[in-house]
Amino acid sequence: MFENIIKNVHNRHPLIHCITNYVSINDCANIVLACGGAPIMAEDINEVSQITSICQGLDINIGMLNDNKLSSMLKAGATANELGIPVILDPVGAGSSDYRIKAVQNLMSNVQFGVIRGNVSEIKAIAEKQGIHNIAAGVYETMQKNKSAMGVEAGIADKITDDNIKEMADFINKLSQKTGAVIAVTGGIDMVADENRVYAIRNGHKMMSLVTGAGCQLSALTSAYVAADKEHILESVCAAVSVMGISGELAYRRMAEVDGNASYRNYIIDAVYNMTDETLKELGRIERI
């Protein structure tokens, strides 16, 4: 299923148009380069359509959103849909403000996303607006209780564990059916679903939550993987999620006693740079559930 997927990204060298936040924009560009793609950042309404049209993937990330960027996202998204270019949505902090959740609704009404990737609270916020908040109510309640402790980095209170994995599988599977997008939810155990299949990915390290924009980086990486093989979106997303997790594991092994989250940030991208199909095969913990 994942034969040569890493090599393929390096060979195809997909160009990825990113409209993203400024916190992690540099890391997003470097991780796309690390995996074999090439990033181009452009967000002015006057050029986004043309930029998207020369790319193989479009990564839309709503961190630090404003109305100008939203208009550009809508325009770039329309172009991508017309040309059959896969579009990835990262609904950063969707649950943190009414403005962001309304923007997500606007985006989802007007753009067909190939992939939606977020943490549990972000994906829940989206699901609620899609009318499927009753699914996995137990998980949802836990989240509500811990909401005040979350922020955009989150994932601390709101993890997927073996206790709620079945509910989550059902939940994101239904969300995929509703949205037509592959859903990737990360935090603890990561999960990926399309309309028919659900995968659990048990890679990653808890220290990744102490690197700002690790989720944004994963979305950018996912965009490159999906762009390199748009006929196999589910597989590409699973591979990207696993590669990011393995990179977090390998990066942690490298940590010296004096290292902290700044060095760790670099080590993760370094590990993506050095990733091979052999390493993915050896360390990837992807299973269908």
Place this chain on the structure above:
Amino acid sequence: MFENIIKNVHNRHPLIHCITNYVSINDCANIVLACGGAPIMAEDINEVSQITSICQGLDINIGMLNDNKLSSMLKAGATANELGIPVILDPVGAGSSDYRIKAVQNLMSNVQFGVIRGNVSEIKAIAEKQGIHNIAAGVYETMQKNKSAMGVEAGIADKITDDNIKEMADFINKLSQKTGAVIAVTGGIDMVADENRVYAIRNGHKMMSLVTGAGCQLSALTSAYVAADKEHILESVCAAVSVMGISGELAYRRMAEVDGNASYRNYIIDAVYNMTDETLKELGRIERI
């Protein structure tokens, strides 16, 4: 006075709303995570008030300012004041343009800041507008002469030394009385004052001035420390300033011959990540004057 202050930030895990410049925004987010807090960056007028309301601290940094951001800062500041959330002001480059100093006046007229942290030239620029520029005139004159050599990184010509420390103590103490904010001025010897007390902090390394946004990072760090214990703002600011300085010292010790300011930048954040109350106690050089 500083018992368990580091541990407290990790335990409270304060969520910090940062409205800041794009040069150091990634480092600011990572340093907040390093010390045990969580950052959330949002600057659109449509969401800042709501974002502030779910946070425990607000960090306002005027680097790369524009009118939209200024409006958002005013709105977020008003919300923070209403809810009793401490607000930190970093008047980056306040002395470099009329636009910035006017913005600072506007902010100070409309928002009650808990802390104002800047380098000597920035704090002087503020003081001048508060009508207390006659204080510490000797220090001020030195600054004027060296103004052309300064920029936002500065601190080179405009240091606090044992020769001017008494004047500076008097000066920032008066500025605190005038503004109601704890004043932290950094560069050479760092100083922190509230209306009654003044502290000198002799930590840090001169190489820190070669890391862009080291001051911005300190302000973000300070926001997390203050948010974690808003009943003890002066102590929290002193601790944050000392922690940053100690981190600069420890980071310098790690430097290999081929390392430069890019690795040093990472090592500083790494040191904040590894900081303990024991290290602060052992290496902190905080004295009341």
Place this chain on the structure above:
Amino acid sequence: MFENIIKNVHNRHPLIHCITNYVSINDCANIVLACGGAPIMAEDINEVSQITSICQGLDINIGMLNDNKLSSMLKAGATANELGIPVILDPVGAGSSDYRIKAVQNLMSNVQFGVIRGNVSEIKAIAEKQGIHNIAAGVYETMQKNKSAMGVEAGIADKITDDNIKEMADFINKLSQKTGAVIAVTGGIDMVADENRVYAIRNGHKMMSLVTGAGCQLSALTSAYVAADKEHILESVCAAVSVMGISGELAYRRMAEVDGNASYRNYIIDAVYNMTDETLKELGRIERI
């Protein structure tokens, strides 16, 4: 020709006003500090003129451009021209959108640039609009064929080699005569020309193309070098290009097996920080052609 050029930048400590993109803005600031300069980032129309007037150099980079930034660039450029402050243009992605190439034409019509630095496709895009696209037609055709694979990082398909070096020399020499700016084109063999002289610089490492914004960083570095000695722009640009290339070489030598493009990014800036006139003399491969 390059005697003490590194030392000179450290001694003069030029203040550089950068109006640049947010992908590489942090790296641009740190590389300016690394070489002995000081950066100040400001882009609001209300302050750019005043900021430029206290600086010794102005770096204009059109990545992530929008109309507000363009207006500010024009205003800052006019101030710089009035005051005799050298202005560097980095036409990032000029060939990727009509919006950017029009912006470049607008900038070139209204601002006299001291230096224009870009990769082959960017410099070609400019030349076309200057009516000299027939020059070096062979190189140009190669580029057209490979256009879809390019993006802003590029340089992969569009390198200067010993096969096309004479044509390129002629081409950028003519472009310099047309524009009055020193032209620096980077990728493979780097080349620098003014109206009379052309230099080829054979430093650098192919891995530099996997660091986002390496070109932006070079433009920022070039701004500092030129600002430190504006009477010798051609020499300053050659030195900056060679220093960046040597830094890429030295950084590569440092790479451990687990390192990737994130660590490499830091190592390059570290190498700029540690650069000496002796190293430039020993490793610089600058020859007049």
